[in-house]
Each structure stands twice: as structure tokens, then as C-alpha cells.
Amino acid sequence: MxxxxxxxxxxxxxxxxxxxxxxxxxxxxxxxxxxxxxxxRGYHQDLDEVVNGAIFESDNDEMVIVKDIELYSLCEHHMLPFIGKCHVAYLPTGKVIGLSKIARIVDMFARRLQIQENMTKQIAEAIMKVTCASGVGVIIEAKHMCMMMRGVEKQNSTMKTSVMLGTFRSKPATRAEFLTLVKD
Structure with missing residues (x-):
């Protein structure tokens, strides 16, 4: 190859x-x-390999958040980089995932030709699948070189995408708690 x-x-x-x-x-x-x-390299990884069994029993049912996970990806339209950060939260239901595995899941999807909207959804669905959480929230903020280096050449624009699953979607208080905690 x-x-x-x-x-x-x-x-x-x-x-x-x-x-x-x-x-x-x-x-x-x-x-x-x-x-x-x-x-x-994300094309050559799969979710089971990335998680590698790092799912642990826990009686915690409070929100778990990992914020400011840096990400680097390539847009599928121009193959130019987009760079940003990802915030992930989930509500455990008897299982928690190893902390570094969340960042590895973000990387697995970021290291593919991608659009930010789809990547946000893929990360949320993957976290939901492996943790069996009652809800997952993912927010990505990124700067896109295809918009900065060519085309409209806007240097200060940032794209934000979010996906809310389960209780993050159905319960406004859960969503509000997540959004408040990632603001800091």
C-alpha cells in the first residue's frame, strides 16, 4: 500500500x-x-480493538464528562485538516469505560476522511454502544482549514456540532447540566 x-x-x-x-x-x-x-489510521481500527475490554462494573449513575479532547481530522471534501476539541459525557448504568478509551474512540473516528457532523454522531453512538449508558452527549468545536486556507478564507470561524442521545436528548435538565459543565 x-x-x-x-x-x-x-x-x-x-x-x-x-x-x-x-x-x-x-x-x-x-x-x-x-x-x-x-x-x-482510523480505517484500520474497530471499536472492540480500541476499547480492548476496558469496561468496568460501577454503581455510579452520575454524569461522567471528559472535555477538551484534542482532535485532528481531514475533511472528506478537500482532504484538508480540521482541528479542534471534543467533549464527551455519559450517564452510566452499571458500567464505566476506561478514561483513555474515550479519547481513543474520538481518535478512531477523527483519523478517517470525515465531516464533523458525522463524526460527532459516530462518537456518540460508539460510546452509547460500549457503555450501555442511559444517555450520551458529544460536542465538537473545530476550525476547518478548507474554510481558512481556501474558499472564503475566514480565519476566526469555528464550527460546533452536538449529538445528544438517550436522557441527554429527552431530559432538558441533563442536557443543561452537560452544557453548563463543558462551558468552563
Missing amino acids: IDKLTENYQNILTALGEDINRDGLLDTPKRAAKAMQFLT
């Missing part, structure tokens, strides 16, 4: 008018291929 990606990057550079034999570009196609493999 790396050889095919390297060849494709050579073709792209040549099509742009570059000399792929010049000193600064000699290893660029291979480096770019390796970088793209890393940036899209």
Missing part, C-alpha cells in the same frame, strides 16, 4: 509542475504517503 501511495504522490507533484528529482522533494512522496497512512 505504501508503494502505491508513494507513486500517487509522485504523480500529484509532477502534475503540479514540480520536479520530483530535486533535492527537497526526493523523499517527499514517501513521507507524504506515510503521513497519509498515519492520518487515516
Whole structure:
């Protein structure tokens, strides 16, 4: 796979008018291929592998929040980065997930060609599935290079998306508690 990606990057550079034999570009196609493999490694991960059994019995039924999980993704429309943070909350019903696994789930979906709206939903549904929580809330705030570097070139815009499942959707007080706690 790396050889095919390297060849494709050579073709792209040549099509742009570059000399792929010049000193600064000699290893660029291979480096770019390796970088793209890393940036899209989420395609080669699945939820069970990421969670790796880190679900634990707990009698806690109060909200668990992990906020400011940094994320880096590539938009599927331009393959340009979007960078931001994710806030995840859930209400346990007898099970909690290992703390680092929440960040790993965010990374698994972020490391795919993506749109932020879908990623937000995928993360929420995955957390709900593995924890059997009574509710899950996910908020993502991100800056999109496809809007900053090209097109309208707006440097200070931020996109916010949210998905509320279960009690986060059906109970306004639960949603309000989550939104208040992630504001700080």
C-alpha cells in the first residue's frame, strides 16, 4: 500500500509542475504517503480493538464528562485538516469505560476522511454502544482549514456540532447540566 501511495504522490507533484528529482522533494512522496497512512489510521481500527475490554462494573449513575479532547481530522471534501476539541459525557448504568478509551474512540473516528457532523454522531453512538449508558452527549468545536486556507478564507470561524442521545436528548435538565459543565 505504501508503494502505491508513494507513486500517487509522485504523480500529484509532477502534475503540479514540480520536479520530483530535486533535492527537497526526493523523499517527499514517501513521507507524504506515510503521513497519509498515519492520518487515516482510523480505517484500520474497530471499536472492540480500541476499547480492548476496558469496561468496568460501577454503581455510579452520575454524569461522567471528559472535555477538551484534542482532535485532528481531514475533511472528506478537500482532504484538508480540521482541528479542534471534543467533549464527551455519559450517564452510566452499571458500567464505566476506561478514561483513555474515550479519547481513543474520538481518535478512531477523527483519523478517517470525515465531516464533523458525522463524526460527532459516530462518537456518540460508539460510546452509547460500549457503555450501555442511559444517555450520551458529544460536542465538537473545530476550525476547518478548507474554510481558512481556501474558499472564503475566514480565519476566526469555528464550527460546533452536538449529538445528544438517550436522557441527554429527552431530559432538558441533563442536557443543561452537560452544557453548563463543558462551558468552563
